[in-house]
Each structure stands twice: as C-alpha cells, then as structure tokens.
Amino acid sequence: MSYFSLILKNPFRNKTRSALAIVGIAVGIATIVALGLVTGGLKAATSETLNAGGSDLTVTEANSNFMSGTIDESRVGELANISGVKNVAGVLRKTPIINTSVEGGFGSFSVNGIELDKLSVVDIEGVNGSLFSPGSNEIIIGKTAADSLDKKVGDTINLFGEDFTITGIFETGNIMYDGTAFTSLDTLQDITNSPGEVSTIYIQAQDDTNLTELSQTIENTYPNELSATSASALTDRINEGLSIIDSATWAISLLAIFIGGVGVINTMIMSVYERTREIGVLKAVGWRSRRILGMIMGESIVLTLIAAVVGTVLGILAAVAGLSFLGGEISPAYSLDVFLRGFLVAILVGVLGGIYPAYRASQLPPTEALRYE
Amino acid sequence: MNEHIIEIKDLKKRYDEGKIAALNGLDLKIKKGEFVSIMGPSGSGKSTLLNMIGALDVADEGTIKVAGIDLMKTKDLSQFRSQEIGFVFQMHNLIPNLNVLENVEIPMFENNLNSKQMQERALELLKAVGLEDKIRQTPNKLSGGERQRVAIARALVNHPSIILADEPTGSLDSKTGDIILKLLRDLHEQENVTLVMVTHEPYVAKMADRIVYVRDGKVYEEDDKID
Ligand SMILES: Nc1ncnc2c1ncn2[C@@H]1O[C@H](COP(=O)(O)OP(=O)(O)O)[C@@H](O)[C@H]1O
Ligand SMILES: [Mg+2]
Numbered sequence: 001m002s003y004f005s006l007i008l009k010n011p012f013r014n015k016t017r018s019a020l021a022i023v024g025i026a027v028g029i030a031t032i033v034a035l036g037l038v039t040g041g042l043k044a045a046t047s048e049t050l051n052a053g054g055s056d057l058t059v060t061e062a063n064s065n066f067m068s069g070t071i072d073e074s075r076v077g078e079l080a081n082i083s084g085v086k087n088v089a090g091v092l093r094k095t096p097i098i099n100t101s102v103e104g105g106f107g108s109f110s111v112n113g114i115e116l117d118k119l120s121v122v123d124i125e126g127v128n129g130s131l132f133s134p135g136s137n138e139i140i141i142g143k144t145a146a147d148s149l150d151k152k153v154g155d156t157i158n159l160f161g162e163d164f165t166i167t168g169i170f171e172t173g174n175i176m177y178d179g180t181a182f183t184s185l186d187t188l189q190d191i192t193n194s195p196g197e198v199s200t201i202y203i204q205a206q207d208d209t210n211l212t213e214l215s216q217t218i219e220n221t222y223p224n225e226l227s228a229t230s231a232s233a234l235t236d237r238i239n240e241g242l243s244i245i246d247s248a249t250w251a252i253s254l255l256a257i258f259i260g261g262v263g264v265i266n267t268m269i270m271s272v273y274e275r276t277r278e279i280g281v282l283k284a285v286g287w288r289s290r291r292i293l294g295m296i297m298g299e300s301i302v303l304t305l306i307a308a309v310v311g312t313v314l315g316i317l318a319a320v321a322g323l324s325f326l327g328g329e330i331s332p333a334y335s336l337d338v339f340l341r342g343f344l345v346a347i348l349v350g351v352l353g354g355i356y357p358a359y360r361a362s363q364l365p366p367t368e369a370l371r372y373e
Numbered sequence: 374m375n376e377h378i379i380e381i382k383d384l385k386k387r388y389d390e391g392k393i394a395a396l397n398g399l400d401l402k403i404k405k406g407e408f409v410s411i412m413g414p415s416g417s418g419k420s421t422l423l424n425m426i427g428a429l430d431v432a433d434e435g436t437i438k439v440a441g442i443d444l445m446k447t448k449d450l451s452q453f454r455s456q457e458i459g460f461v462f463q464m465h466n467l468i469p470n471l472n473v474l475e476n477v478e479i480p481m482f483e484n485n486l487n488s489k490q491m492q493e494r495a496l497e498l499l500k501a502v503g504l505e506d507k508i509r510q511t512p513n514k515l516s517g518g519e520r521q522r523v524a525i526a527r528a529l530v531n532h533p534s535i536i537l538a539d540e541p542t543g544s545l546d547s548k549t550g551d552i553i554l555k556l557l558r559d560l561h562e563q564e565n566v567t568l569v570m571v572t573h574e575p576y577v578a579k580m581a582d583r584i585v586y587v588r589d590g591k592v593y594e595e596d597d598k599i600d
Contacts, residue, residue, distance in 0.1 A: 001475045002488055013470050281466045284429055285480035285527065286455020366429040370462065 003291075007298035011306075014271065021267040022307045025349055028256025029311025030318060033342045035249040037319035039242055040333025045175060046238045055089070055121050055202035055231065057215055062227040071226065073196045082217060084209035089118035090198035092188050093180075096159040098149075109145055111159055111181045113188030113198075121202045122177060127168030129153035134184045139164040142178035143171040160191045175329055203228075253341070257349050260304070264353025268300050272361045279361050280369025293362035300354025301347060308346030312339060378534060378567050379403035379426055384435035386421055386590075395421040396432065397590030405534070408561055408568040410578035413587035419571045422587065423537045426569065427458045440534050455483045459528030459566075461538040461557070465520035467512040467527075473499065474508040477526045484531065498526035501563075502556060518549035522556065529560060536561065538570040542577065554580060 011018045059079065061069030076090035092113040114122065116134050124140075132138035139159075141151060146169045149157070156163045164183065172178055189195050205214055215228035272279070282292055319332040379402065386396040395418045403409050411419050424430045426439055428450035437444045440457045447453065459480075467476045477495040486494070499505050502522040512520055521541060528536055538557060542550030558580055561568040570581065578584045586594040 001471075001478050001491070003482055006471075006475075009470055277464075277466060278468055281460075281462075281468070282479070283451070284427065284454065284458075284460045286451050286453075286458075286483050286531070288449070288451040288483065291482065367424050370429070370466075 003295070004298075007295055008302060010271075010295070010299045011302050014274075017267055017270065018303060021263050021303055022310060024263040025256070025260035025304055025307035025346065026311035026314060028252075028260050028349075029308050029342045029346055030314035032249065032253050032256060032345060033312050033315025033338055034318040034322065035245065035252065036338035036341060037316065037332035037334065038323060038330075039245045039249065040335055040338060041319075041323060041330045042245075043239075043242055044333050045330045046242075056205040056209075056211055057203040057218070057228050057230050059201040059203060059218060059226050059228045060199075062219075062222075062224050068199070070194070070197045070199060071201060073198050075222070075226065076198065076201055079201060079203060079218065082214070082221070084206050084214050084217075085203055086206045087118070087121055087204040089114055089121035089202045090185065091122065091200050091202065092185055092192075092194060092197060093199040094160070094188060094192045094194075098157075098159070109149075109179060109181070111139070111183060111188060113185035114182055115185050119182065121204055122182070123172040123174055124170045124177070124182065125172075127170045129166075129168030132167055132183055135186045136184060137162055137164050137187060138167045139181050139183040140168040140170055141166055141181040143169055144175070144178040145181060148179075162191050201226075253345055257345055257352070260307070260345075260349040261353045264300055264303060264349055265356055267303065268296060268354055268357035269360070271299070272296060272357045275361075276364065276369050276372040279364050280366045280372065283364070283366035284370065289362040293358045296358035296361045297351065297354040300358070301350035304346040304350030304353070305343075307349075308343045311346070312342050315342065376405045377402045378405040378407075378440055379569075380436070380438045381422075381425070382436045384422075384425060384432050384437055386418075386425065386430070386432045394590050396425070396435075398435070399587070399591050401585060401592055403567060403569060406565050406567055407583065408558065408581045409570070410581035410584045411569065411571045411587060412573070412575070412578055412584055417587045418590040419587050420539055421590075423539050423569065423571060426535065427460055427537045428453050451483070455480065455531060457534050459531065459533035459536045461521070461524050461528050461536065461541045463540040463543040465512065465517075465524045467520055467523055469512055472509050472511050473504060473515070473523050476512065476523055477530055480527060480531050494530055495526070498530050499523075501529075501560065502526045516549075517545050518553060521545065521553050525553070525557060525560065529564065529566070532564075533566060535567045535569065538568065540571050540573065543573070550574075550577070 059071070061071055071090070073090055076088055079085060080088040093110050095108055095110045098109060116131060119131070127140050129140070132140055139157065141149070146152065151157060151166055153166055153169060155166050157166060189197060205211060211230040215230055218226055218228040279292060316332070323330050323332060381399060381401040384396050384399045385394070387394050397418070399418070399422060411422065413419050421430070425432055425437055425444070428439070428444050432445065442453055444450065468479065471479070474492065474495050477498055478491045481491045481494065496505065496508070499508055502525055504519060504522055504526070507515065507519065512523070515523070536557070541557065542553050545553060554577055557568065557570070560566070572578050584596040585592055586596070
C-alpha cells in the first residue's frame with residue numbers, strides 16, 4: 001500500500017460526513033463554474049453579434065423598438081452622402097408565419113430584404129450555392145435556420161403566401177443573422193405590401209471615422225426620426241453589465257471558499273478527533289509529524305477535489321439548463337479557464353480547511369493520544 | 374551479552390501540573406536480548422516507564438539512554454521510534470479501515486521501501502504470527518487473539534531492537550492470552566529482540582528472564598530468576 005492510497009481511503013471512512021462536506025463545497029464550485037460558463041457565453045454571443053465584421057452603426061426609427069419601426073427608403077441614399085460613411089444597406093425585416101419554429105436562432109425566423117450588392121454590410125461574404133437574383137422569388141437562408149427548417153439548396157419554401165426557391169445557404173457566425181433569410185429588397189417590399197420601406201439601415205464607416213460623432217450627426221440631421229447606435233457603444237454597455245456579473249462571480253467564489261473552508265475545517269477536525277488514538281499509534285510506530293500533517297492535508301484536498309468534480313458537473317448542468325430556459329440562443333462558453341478556476345478554488349479550500357486540523361493532528365502528544373478513549 | 378540496551382537513572386515524570394508523580398526517581402538497566410516483566414499495582418507508573426523507553430514522552434529529570442541514544446537530549450525521536458522500538462498495547466489499536474496486511478505495513482512508511490518490498494516484509498511477519506490466510510481481512514472480522522497477533526507483527530516489522538508490550542494479554546481470555554504470550558516469547562528468541570512486558574499475571578511474568586516490581590514510580594524489587 002502506498003501513502004497516497006492511504007490518503008485516498010481515509011475520507012471514505014465516515015461516508016455521510018464526507019458526503020455532506022463534498023456537497024457543501026460542490027455547490028460553491030458549481031456556482032462558480034455555472035456563472036463562468038454563462039458569462040463567457042454571453043460575452044461570446046455579444047461580441048459575435050456586435051463586432052462581427054459587418055456594420056459599424058445601426059440606424060433605426062427613433063423612439064421605436066429595436067426590431068420594429070420603419071424608415072423611408074430614401075434615407076438610405078441620403079445617409080450614404082454623409083461624410084465618413086463608406087457603405088449603407090437598408091434592410092426590411094419581416095416575420096412570416098411558418099409551421100416550424102427555428103431553434104437556436106435569435107428570436108423568431110425573419111426574412112430580410114436587402115439589395116444584392118449590400119450583403120457584405122450584414123456580414124454575408126459568400127453562400128453555399130448562389131445568391132438570389134434581384135426582384136426574383138429567390139432566397140438565401142442562414143445555416144441555423146436551414147438546419148431547423150430542414151431545408152437545403154434547391155428546396156422551396158412558402159413565405160407570405162409565395163413560393164421561394166432557396167439558392168444558397170450562408171453562415172456568418174452571428175446569431176442575429178444565421179437564424180434568418182435574405183432575399184431581394186424589391187421582392188420583399190412587394191409581397192409584404194411595404195413599398196419604399198426599410199426597418200433598419202446598417203452603415204459601414206470609413207476607417208478613421210469617429211463613430212460617436214457620426215451617429216450624433218445622423219441624429220441631428222433627422223431629429224425625432226432616426227436613432228443611430230454604434231456597435232461598440234452597445235458592446236461597452238453590455239460589457240459593463242458583464243463585468244458586474246464577473247465581480248459577482250468573484251464575490252460568490254470568495255463566499256464559497258469561506259463557507260467551504262469552514263465546512264472542511266469542521267469535517268477534518270471531527271475526523272482527527274475521532275482518530276486521536278490512531279494518530280497516537282502512528283506516532284508510536286515512528287511516523288514523523290510531517291507525515292501525519294501531510295496525510296490529513298491530503299485527505300482534506302481529496303475531499304475538495306471530489307467536490308470540484310461533482311461541482312463542475314453540476315455547474316455545467318445548471319448552465320446548460322439555465323441558458324436553454326432563456327431560449328437557447330446562447331450556449332455556455334466551455335473554457336479551460338472556467339474549469340481551472342473551479343479546481344483552483346477547490347484546492348485552495350482543501351489547503352485552507354486542512355491546515356489547522358492537520359497541524360493539530362501532527363502536534364498531538366502521543367501518550368495523551370494513546371490514553372484517549 | 375552484558376551490554377545494556379536500556380539504562381535509566383533517577384528518572385522523574387510528573388503529570389497534571391506536577392500533582393501526579395508518575396515516575397519518582399526510577400532506576401533500571403536492561404541487557405540486550407533480555408526478556409523483562411514489569412509488575413506493579415495500577416497507577417504505579419508502569420505504562421509511563423514504557424512510554425519513556427519508547428520515547429513517546431519526555432521525562433522531567435534523570436537520565437535515560439536507549440539503544441545508545443540519550444533520549445533526554447534528542448529532539449526528533451520519531452526516527453528512533455521507527456528504527457528501535459516496537460509497541461504492543463493492551464488494545465490492539467489497529468486501523469479499522471485497513472486490512473491486516475496494510476496495518477502491518479503502516480510502520481514501514483518511514484523507511485525507503487517500495488510497495489512491493491513493504492508487502493514482502495509484512496507477509497513474512499504475518500506468516501510468523503500464523504495469519505498468512507487472513508491478510509485481506511479487516512480488523513473487525515478478527516478475533517481478539519488474531520488482532521493482537523497483527524499488532525505483534527506490526528511491532529516487529531521494522532526490525533526493532535526492543536519490543537515494549539503493555540499488558541498485551543490484558544483484554545484476552547487466559548487461553549488466548551497464553552498463546553499470544555508464547556508467540557511473543559518465541560519471536561523475542563528468534564529475532565533476538567529485547568522484550569519488556571508489563572503484566573498483572575504472576576505466571577505470565579515468570580516466563581521472563583527477570584521480573585521488575587514497580588510501586589509509586591520506583592523500582593522496589595528485582596527478581597532475577599535463576600534458570
Ligand atoms: N498523560 C498523562 N496525563 C496525566 N496523568 C497521567 C498521564 N499518564 C499517566 N498519568 C498518571 O500517572 C500515574 C501513573 O500512570 P501509569 O504509568 O499509566 O500507571 P500504570 O501503567 O502502572 O497503571 C497515574 O496516576 C496516571 O493517572
Ligand atoms: Mg498501564
């Protein structure tokens with residue numbers, strides 16, 4: 001038998017007590033892991049959405065909901081003439097009634113109308129298949145939407161009472177777009193009876209343009225009509241929110257270390273207390289204090305490592321369940337970082353919780369330990 | 374064989390803030406390879422004496438030299454205990470979640486042996502005490518006598534020069550006790566190890582080369598038997 005296997009055996013002597021300690025620490029670790037996975041997922045999703053190559057500014061109808069609202073199409077051409085603007089795309093967004101729901105998309109399945117040469121502004125650089133021709137009933141659909149609608153290139157899809165031929169499938173990596181479809185702006189305006197209308201105008205700025213100034217200019221030119229949001233401003237606001245969650249994660253981690261540490265101290269003190277006689281015997285057979293210290297510390301770390309494994313599994317389950325409850329648009333961000341944090345906290349708890357009981361055990365006077373009933 | 378392995382002079386030890394004089398100027402010399410029985414009333418200091426010889430505790434005054442080491446002057450005594458001493462207590466004191474083999478291996482953790490060497494040596498001792506067919510049992514499955522055999526194997530596993538046995542048959546019936554006693558005596562002879570044994574039974578004590586009577590923390594009579 002090795003010293004190591006002795007250390008592995010001992011925590012299982014009082015199974016109930018060890019299990020309780022493990023559960024206590026595991027809940028803490030699970031919280032840390034779950035929050036880490038969720039915030040990571042949120043960060044990834046927002047940066048995907050907001051920083052994806054495409055546009056720099058999003059222009060919507062002032063005082064309207066981000067997703068609804070209409071803008072006169074003539075503004076598209078006007079905005080293109082403002083200095084600092086490189087490219088402009090007007091997009092009409094309509095939500096058809098379809099039987100199948102699109103899972104993993106950003107909200108419900110929507111169809112966007114856009115001019116063919118503006119696709120790069122919304123980050124569509126190429127398709128699997130071919131692009132739609134202007135004014136036709138041809139459509140390209142995002143990978144996520146294609147998967148959940150079970151459609152492939154060449155299939156037809158009935159939207160707004162018309163049959164569309166799917167000519168291509170695109171994937172931008174942006175959850176805002178991949179769950180939608182794009183067709184010719186003219187066609188969509190026609191069949192949805194929205195002539196001269198767009199929902200959103202996306203603007204690509206020239207490289208050295210100050211986005212805050214540009215959006216100010218746009219809003220001043222069209223007061224009470226247009227509102228412009230820069231992607232980075234939105235990112236900043238979201239990141240601010242996320243950093244609050246980050247601090248909360250750390251605070252919870254500290255709390256977990258503290259509560260877990262107290263639990264471990266308690267468990268190990270009881271274990272040492274019950275084994276007083278046995279520790280006396282170990283001294284009598286010549287064990288050095290250091291070896292006894294190491295044994296108890298080791299047992300403490302074994303407890304918290306088991307808790308780390310249990311907590312990590314619980315944390316993943318909680319994150320997956322939580323995010324799918326929120327609609328499943330965001331997936332947990334599995335990173336080594338999150339799991340390492342969980343394990344480091346566990347080891348820290350094991351060391352901090354083990355030090356005192358281990359020291360006590362190592363310093364027990366052998367004669368008194370052996371007299372202990 | 375005149376060399377003294379244990380030399381104790383005027384040894385004093387008080388407990389409970391000096392209220393109890395457990396050893397009160399005790400003198401004792403034991404030769405290498407000798408078998409000495411210690412007798413005396415309860416509370417007379419017999420266990421304290423054994424604990425001093427085994428360096429489980431430090432005396433207040435006097436001199437005590439064991440296996441050439443001055444125990445009053447040595448700081449870390451764990452190495453001494455590991456190499457020179459084997460304890461057998463009244464209670465077997467086996468570790469309940471370890472099997473017989475593992476219990477016997479416990480003292481060898483301080484020697485630089487690998488698992489295989491540890492196991493070989495433990496098996497050797499378990500054969501000597503007649504438990505080779507019970508090595509995978511846990512202590513709670515063993516009889517009292519069997520447990521004490523395991524404790525004896527554990528005491529001998531590191532080739533100690535002295536076995537200290539504190540009422541080793543005290544919790545056994547007399548028949549089992551006799552067997553354990555004979556085993557201890559035989560092993561003492563085979564391994565040529567010094568055996569110091571505390572006992573209450575006069576007939577047990579008579580098996581020894583010499584009986585030492587302790588009262589009030591002092592040796593008051595030594596009975597050298599003439600074989
Ligand atoms: N560790 C200790 N702390 C306090 N008192 C002790 C301790 N060890 C022994 N004593 C006391 O010292 C005296 C001698 O004890 P002991 O050596 O165990 O006697 P014996 O083994 O002869 O019965 C007793 O009065 C006992 O209560
Ligand atoms: Mg005693």
